[in-house]
Amino acid sequence: xxxxxxxxxxxxxxxxxxxxEARAATTTALQPHLAIFxxxxxxxxxxxxxxxxxxGHGPSSEHTRAAWALTGSAVSFGVSVRTLVISGLDTPAxxxxxxxxxxxxxxxxxxxxxxxxxxxxxxDTDARVKxxxxxxxxxKRLHERIIAIEKKIGFDTEMIDAMTKWxxxxxxxxxxxSHLSYLAAALTVVSGKLGKGDEYAPAIFGLASTHSPRTxxxxxxxxxxxxxxxxPVLLGKEAGKCAIVLDKENEWHQRMVxxxxxxxxxxxxHWTASxxxxxxHVEV
Numbered sequence: 001x002x003x004x005x006x007x008x009x010x011x012x013x014x015x016x017x018x019x020x021e022a023r024a025a026t027t028t029a030l031q032p033h034l035a036i037f038x039x040x041x042x043x044x045x046x047x048x049x050x051x052x053x054x055x056g057h058g059p060s061s062e063h064t065r066a067a068w069a070l071t072g073s074a075v076s077f078g079v080s081v082r083t084l085v086i087s088g089l090d091t092p093a094x095x096x097x098x099x100x101x102x103x104x105x106x107x108x109x110x111x112x113x114x115x116x117x118x119x120x121x122x123x124d125t126d127a128r129v130k131x132x133x134x135x136x137x138x139x140k141r142l143h144e145r146i147i148a149i150e151k152k153i154g155f156d157t158e159m160i161d162a163m164t165k166w167x168x169x170x171x172x173x174x175x176x177x178s179h180l181s182y183l184a185a186a187l188t189v190v191s192g193k194l195g196k197g198d199e200y201a202p203a204i205f206g207l208a209s210t211h212s213p214r215t216x217x218x219x220x221x222x223x224x225x226x227x228x229x230x231x232p233v234l235l236g237k238e239a240g241k242c243a244i245v246l247d248k249e250n251e252w253h254q255r256m257v258x259x260x261x262x263x264x265x266x267x268x269x270h271w272t273a274s275x276x277x278x279x280x281h282v283e284v
Contacts (some may be wrong), residue, residue, distance in 0.1 A: 018205035022088025025208035029194050030085070032270045033213070033220045039266070040223030041078045043259035047234070048072045050244050064243050066117035067234075074100055078219065085216050088206030091188040093215055094177035100173070100219065104226040106137055109145045111233045111243055112152075128256045139171065146229075153232055163225075170218050170261035187211065224267040227260050 023200040025036070048071040050062045059068035077100040084093035110117035123132040135141075143164065147210065150160050191203040192210035201207055235256065236242030247253050 015205055015230075018197040018207070019087050022206045022208045023086050024089055025194055026086040026088065026212060029208065030212060030216050031282055032266070033217045034082075034086070035262070036266055036270060037078070037082065037216055037223060039259065040220055040227070040263055041082070043227060043256065043263050044071055044075050044223065046080065046201075046252055046256040046259055048233075050250075050256055063114060063117075066110045066120045067071060067107055068244055069121075070103050070110070074103040074107065076222070077103060081215075081219050085212050088203065088208050088212075090191070090211045090215055091177045091180075091184055091204075093212075094174050097219055098171070098174035098178050098213060101171075101222045102139075102142070104222055105142050105146055106232045108149065108226055109137075109142065111230050112149050113145075127225035143167065149229060153229065173214075220267065221271070227263055233261065 048068065051060055051068040051071060052058070053060050059065045077096055080096045081093050081100055084090070084096065085150075106120070110120055119132060119136065123129045146167075147160060149163060150163065156165070187203075189202070190200050190203055191207050193199045193201050194210055194212060196209035203209060233242050234246045235246055235253070237246055239245050244253070244256075246257075
């Protein structure tokens, strides 16, 4: 059979058009939380640089190797989340967001428990990696460790319960994007148009979606949460009690502190307890 396929330029143009339309809508409609998330990624970049060696491409010390790897990975996954969300690919963004959040939670835990950081680095074979995640850093165990840290740094019971409930609800949504439920798959194919009420449209190539505000809000909030809960053991004045000993003359330390404090201010200012974004359970 003779075949003479038509040029593929039309398909490439279709992809470009979908991305252009999505970005035109999301870059405005997702504010201020998109900008807050981007600022959070900038903060994480400063943390990673501060944990890095000044003489090579590795960590500043063996004690910070786990946090160095996790913060750098979080930046990369976070940039991926940003790119996917503004391109209208919300469900794939949530799948990546799950790994981003897990990286930040695990980094928080290893900063508070250096022995766990050593175990994470030592998991250097497939079998050891599997054992580490199943026995030490499974979602259930990771959340238990986070709750213990919240208690240690002084969260009251009401706040701990609210944060735990909120994290679990968001985790369930992210999990359905990683292990696709039918509903998540269907809403990936046809989704509500951002800012258009009940209007739906095909979304397989990208669409500014009604679900994207919740996705980008949680990305921003998770970054803010890391900055606050890790703070007591991330940057301080005494070696052995923190990952980074503050040097007031160090430019990266200055940037990290300024970014941390600014991120906290803007996140608290623009936090919303609406059911569409936080489940209505948390006020900070």
